[in-house]
Amino acid sequence: MINPIEYKPLQSTKLMREAYCETLISAAEKDERIVVLDADLIGSSGMKPFFKKFPERAIQCGIAEANMLGVAAGLSLTGKIPFAHSFAPFVTRRACDQLFVSGAYAKLNIRVLGSDPGITAAYNGGTHMPFEDMAILRAIPDITLLEPCDPTAVSELTRQLAEDGLYGIYYIRMARKNSAAIYTEGEKFTIGKGKILSEGNDVTLFASGIMVTEALSAAAILASEGISARVVDLFTWKPADAELIKESAAKTRAFVTCENHNIYGGLGSAIAEVTARNCPVPIEFVGVEDRFGQVGQESYLRGEYALTAEHIVSAAKKAIARKA
Amino acid sequence: MNSQQLKEFARDIRVTTLEAFKTPLFGHIGGAMSICDVLAVLYGSVMRCDPKNPQWAERDKLVLSKGHAGPALYAALCLKGYFPREMLTELNQGGGHLPSHVDRTKTPGIDMTAGSLGQGLSAACGIALGDRLSGFDSRTYCIVGDGELNEGQNWEAIMFAAQYKLGNLTLFVDNNKIQLDGYTNDVMSLGNLKQKLEASGWSVVQIDGHDVAAISDAIKATSGQLPGAVILDTVKGKGVDFVEAAAPNNHHLTFTLAQLDDAIAALNA
Numbered sequence: 001m002i003n004p005i006e007y008k009p010l011q012s013t014k015l016m017r018e019a020y021c022e023t024l025i026s027a028a029e030k031d032e033r034i035v036v037l038d039a040d041l042i043g044s045s046g047m048k049p050f051f052k053k054f055p056e057r058a059i060q061c062g063i064a065e066a067n068m069l070g071v072a073a074g075l076s077l078t079g080k081i082p083f084a085h086s087f088a089p090f091v092t093r094r095a096c097d098q099l100f101v102s103g104a105y106a107k108l109n110i111r112v113l114g115s116d117p118g119i120t121a122a123y124n125g126g127t128h129m130p131f132e133d134m135a136i137l138r139a140i141p142d143i144t145l146l147e148p149c150d151p152t153a154v155s156e157l158t159r160q161l162a163e164d165g166l167y168g169i170y171y172i173r174m175a176r177k178n179s180a181a182i183y184t185e186g187e188k189f190t191i192g193k194g195k196i197l198s199e200g201n202d203v204t205l206f207a208s209g210i211m212v213t214e215a216l217s218a219a220a221i222l223a224s225e226g227i228s229a230r231v232v233d234l235f236t237w238k239p240a241d242a243e244l245i246k247e248s249a250a251k252t253r254a255f256v257t258c259e260n261h262n263i264y265g266g267l268g269s270a271i272a273e274v275t276a277r278n279c280p281v282p283i284e285f286v287g288v289e290d291r292f293g294q295v296g297q298e299s300y301l302r303g304e305y306a307l308t309a310e311h312i313v314s315a316a317k318k319a320i321a322r323k324a
Numbered sequence: 325m326n327s328q329q330l331k332e333f334a335r336d337i338r339v340t341t342l343e344a345f346k347t348p349l350f351g352h353i354g355g356a357m358s359i360c361d362v363l364a365v366l367y368g369s370v371m372r373c374d375p376k377n378p379q380w381a382e383r384d385k386l387v388l389s390k391g392h393a394g395p396a397l398y399a400a401l402c403l404k405g406y407f408p409r410e411m412l413t414e415l416n417q418g419g420g421h422l423p424s425h426v427d428r429t430k431t432p433g434i435d436m437t438a439g440s441l442g443q444g445l446s447a448a449c450g451i452a453l454g455d456r457l458s459g460f461d462s463r464t465y466c467i468v469g470d471g472e473l474n475e476g477q478n479w480e481a482i483m484f485a486a487q488y489k490l491g492n493l494t495l496f497v498d499n500n501k502i503q504l505d506g507y508t509n510d511v512m513s514l515g516n517l518k519q520k521l522e523a524s525g526w527s528v529v530q531i532d533g534h535d536v537a538a539i540s541d542a543i544k545a546t547s548g549q550l551p552g553a554v555i556l557d558t559v560k561g562k563g564v565d566f567v568e569a570a571a572p573n574n575h576h577l578t579f580t581l582a583q584l585d586d587a588i589a590a591l592n593a
Binding site for chain 2: 032035056057059061062064066067068069070071072073074075076077078079080082097098100101102105106107
């Protein structure tokens with residue numbers, strides 16, 4: 001458990017994409033069914049070491065994401081465990097129907113890695129900046145949605161997807177160049193269960209991905225003002241951890257949801273759906289207010305889209321003020 | 325099966341498809357009738373598969389990418405013994421096993437789900453590649469419609485199959501020259517399809533798609549190092565007069581029991 005008063009953002013020695021690649025190499029050494037597909041972005045996904053080590057099981061698909069996901073579906077039919085990557089907008093917006101029909105509706109077994117979510121697309125700008133990828137996939141049954149916040153979480157979740165006999169469509173939203181260190185090696189993760197990072201009574205801050213460090217920093221600021229915030233890493237967006245959401249509502253009676261995504265259809269919506277049905281409490285949404293992306297440094301974009309710790313702090317105060 | 329037996333099997337697939345249509349009295353009858361002969365060759369003599377063990381890993385697989393022609397495939401699978409004849413009355417019925425478009429989770433013997441056009445060839449590429457990685461000598465077959473080739477994903481898959489030299493893959497194009505809104509040449513011409521596929525690195529033959537002997541020979545001729553394509557020149561609604569006569573508006577029709585009975589009698593004559 002992190003004491004917010006003492007919280008300092010830490011950096012890992014590796015990037016998320018390095019953790020992903022290392023884990024898949026280790027899994028592929030043990031299991032011949034693991035195959036990796038990419039759409040002319042191996043240089044970005046960090047999977048060059050895998051392609052070098054397992055050339056037969058590393059499938060370059062060219063700039064053709066729709067075909068890539070269809071090929072992944074076919075590989076799954078032959079018992080392989082495919083991991084397919086492209087930038088998040090291209091494996092969700094562009095190849096949505098393939099993931100729907102050839103993947104989820106056909107009840108096949110595919111892992112999809114979407115990199116550079118939201119503002120982490122930075123210099124690639126609005127065409128590459130997905131604030132909608134999770135919302136698109138959240139409306140499709142049988143797709144599990146994950147957004148890990150650090151390389152340790154990436155390693156452990158990837159290991160589970162490769163080795164634990166899980167079946168279905170899994171989408172991992174990953175800021176490939178992120179190296180924030182939230183967890184220490186050996187941390188356990190259960191898909192569908194959130195992680196309480198910091199305990200508090202006045203408000204719960206739900207976050208995932210790059211918003212976790214912002215939420216922890218916000219908790220530190222709130223603590224200095226005498227407000228105690230629970231911080232939850234809700235790395236599984238679907239299925240959302242209803243038990244933890246209900247328990248947090250009972251304990252803190254106010255929520256702030258923090259997402260590097262459009263507030264329509266994302267993490268906040270998922271939490272609000274559980275809350276409205278079971279345990280109505282005030283919710284403030286920190287996220288992108290239904291806008292397109294744009295080019296810029298990540299730090300600039302954080303301010304532009306109101307995704308900073310300071311924005312979370314003021315949202316928390318608003319939520320607390322709205323308590324009945 | 326010899327050629328005579330394959331012709332009879334093709335006739336039986338047509339008759340059985342029409343029997344299945346007796347429940348809903350509507351459906352994608354044109355594009356179902358045009359693929360009955362290739363289905364007869366595949367399930368009558370070419371494909372290595374076992375109706376008692378539909379999930380046998382080393383079987384040959386078929387992806388019916390033009391999933392709306394499902395009723396013809398259901399007829400072939402039923403005649404092969406994948407499921408009992410009584411199930412044919414479930415075509416398009418709520419809760420039944422035979423949806424309008426093929427669904428691998430619903431029907432024994434269906435290898436891949438399809439319906440949203442243009443996706444099947446990609447899945448077939450993945451199956452062919454997966455079986456090759458597994459060291460199986462299985463073959464994968466895929467049937468697409470000519471209209472379906474409007475979908476760009478097919479051309480991604482055509483490049484992919486050539487890049488990976490998927491010699492264990494055969495594509496059939498049901499070239500009936502009609503799509504929903506009219507003649508393919510009027511809606512969106514494919515140009516010279518044979519040349520396009522050859523230029524893409526495929527081994528291609530173009531034949532009479534209703535000649536079972538020619539289909540058998542074409543499969544052999546295109547099974548080599550390169551991915552194979554057989555362009556089947558077909559007639560939409562083949563073998564059923566009222567459907568052929570409705571061309572080019574014969575993609576989806578409603579019909580009467582008497583029309584179906586007359587068509588069955590004519591096929592069996």
